[in-house]
Amino acid sequence: MNILPNSFEARDVAYHFHGYTNARTHEAKGPMVIETGKGIRVFDNTGKSYIEAMAGLWSVAVGFDEQRLVDAAAQQMAKLPFYHNFSHKSHGPAIDLAERLIGIAPVPMSKVFYTNSGSEANDTILKMLWYRSNAMGQPQKKKIISRLGGYHGVTIAAASMTGLPNNHRSFDLPIEGVLHTTCPYYWRDGRDGESEEDFATRCAEDLDAMIKAEGPDTIAAFIAEPIMGAGGVVVPPATYWTKIQAVLAKYDIILVADEVICGFGRTGKMFGSETLGITPDVITMSKQITSSYFPFAAIMVNDRFYQPIADESERIGVLGHGFTAGGHPVGAAVALENLNIIEERGLVEQAAEVGGHLLRRLNEMTAHPLVAEARGRGLLAAIEIVPPKESDTIFAPGELGGRLNALMSENGVISRNMVDALAFCPPLIITQAEVDEMLGIVTKSLDQLASELGSKGTA
Structure with missing residues (x-):
């Protein structure tokens, strides 16, 4: 690329530090x-x-030119450009969206908590799991199991749950208490003569063995994408999720479905959990929730997950967690209109x-x-x-x-x-x-x- 002085490319190289990019290559190549x-x-x-x-x-x-989303953002910006949800405050778009999400959930859910990105959402889930375990008098129950090749974000906790080497190298990750089990990548990891059914069984057995080795009373949750995205668009074998969920049920372990990529129609159902036959306790949502016209994310939790957290917030006097822009009114308005378009069309x-x-x-x-x-x-x-x-x-x-x-x-x-x-x-x-x-x-x-x-x- 011939980078001209004062061009966008030259100014990007001069001033812009990119994620998921080789910085030295970018200096030579430009954007x-x-x-x-x-x-x-x-x-x-x-x-x-x-x-x-x-x-x-x-x-x-x-698509990249949906005027209805532009209009929804502009109208909300003119009405109420920002407000928060701390200390018993709320606003219409956040309330309407929470009700809408609970209404379309693939399994019965209780509450919605808002963040700004999928990374923050998964980070929040781990904090909530620790909080919940303490509330239940189980301070040892803090570990979470993810999968090799899984992707759950880039904050310290979310990147630890991510099972990709370059998200750990030189970052001193993963943190303690985050474990990684077998990736259900049959094309790559299936053994000679091993059927997909046998491979699914092996994945479940590997998870069971990890839980036993760590101690079932130390495992708080298992987090996974219904279909892996950044790990290579890995579609698990047909019986994989049935076998995995049987293991989790045996040990009473929370299941977190990371629907950041799979949610809102991507897999041919509203949620990937429907496509793959998953019954999660917690769902992570972002990306397509607003078609990424506005940074926005949420977690949706069932009553089993929520009630101990509510009890602990009463004991302490406050749930000491939240984000300034969590549930941002403009983002919530865009999400509602985005869902309208997805359903209407x-x-x-x-x-x-x-x-x-x-x-x-x-x-x-x-x-x-x-x-x-x-x-x-x-x-x-x-x-x-x-x-x-x-x-x-x-x-x-x-x-x-x-x-x-x-x-x-x-x-x-x-x-x-x-x-x-x-x-x-x-x-x-x-x-x-x-x-x-x-x-x-x-x-x-x-x-x-x-x-x-x-x-x-x-x-």
């Missing part, structure tokens, strides 16, 4: 500057168009229908020499990239995925590679014709990479 959006597309500051196959960061349900059902088409097309791509597997539910999917069989070159993990991702970007599709898995999580408004257009660019990019590797593609 892609996105300037506008329309529907499923975004446009950079040169006018180049991209299909946003990641919905931003797994999060823009209704049938976007959950559209995600199921168009997502079925997406997965069929991705499965057809497994005929390509570089594609080993396709997987997904609804509009959350991935393909796994491997070297051509005839190649004797050793590629570093993520090398092929990164090269394909770069080619796709050059050709007009923004995706994301998690090591060598390429993710597809487009806005819920995407049509079958737009899916075909997107995958045509993916096929072109695969063939280009195959050509670079000296293999024959399938263009």
Whole structure:
């Protein structure tokens, strides 16, 4: 990239410190500057168009130019631009949204607590678990089990629950009391001759063994995404969740469903817990709750979880936790209108229908020499990239995925590679014709990479 003096790119490099970026590479390369959006597309500051196959960061349900969300934000900004929910204060949008969320919950829930991000929400859940255990006279019951490859955020506690090495390296994480059990990534971790059913059994047995080794009376909760996102769009085997929940029930362990990516229609149901047959005690929500037009998140808890916390707040005199902007009136108003749009336009059902088409097309791509597997539910999917069989070159993990991702970007599709898995999580408004257009660019990019590797593609 030729970075011109005083350009957006030059000023970004000069003044902007990015997350999830190699800082030194960024200093040399500079950013892609996105300037506008329309529907499923975004446009950079040169006018180049991209299909946003990641919905931003797994999060823009209704597209990048939904005027109703803009209007909802403006109207609330004019009426009440900010208020908090400390010390018995509240406001209409927060009350309306809490009632709405409880009404659409996949299982009976009791209360909603607001935060600003999924990371803060999961951090809050761990604090609440500790608080709850103390309230119940179980001070030893403080550990939480997550999964290798899971993603739960970047605050100190949430990053500890995240099971990805780069979220721990040089941060001195994970903190004590956060454990990681087997990742249900059958394509990668299934043993020779092991069926998916047997693999699911092994995952449950591994969890059971960890609980026994640590002491069942020390485990407060198990947290997991219904379908893993940043870990590679990992869809667990069919019986996985049935077996996992049986283990948790045996030891009376709280189940936290992290629905930050899966929630609000992404998997073809309103919540991923419905798609996967999960009965959680706590649900984490963010991203698509406002289509990320406004930073906003929430946790939803059942009465089993809530009542001991309420009792402890009475004993102490206050629940000493909260966020200045938690339940922000503008964010809550945007969330309510976003949910209206999702329901009025049938976007959950559209995600199921168009997502079925997406997965069929991705499965057809497994005929390509570089594609080993396709997987997904609804509009959350991935393909796994491997070297051509005839190649004797050793590629570093993520090398092929990164090269394909770069080619796709050059050709007009923004995706994301998690090591060598390429993710597809487009806005819920995407049509079958737009899916075909997107995958045509993916096929072109695969063939280009195959050509670079000296293999024959399938263009």
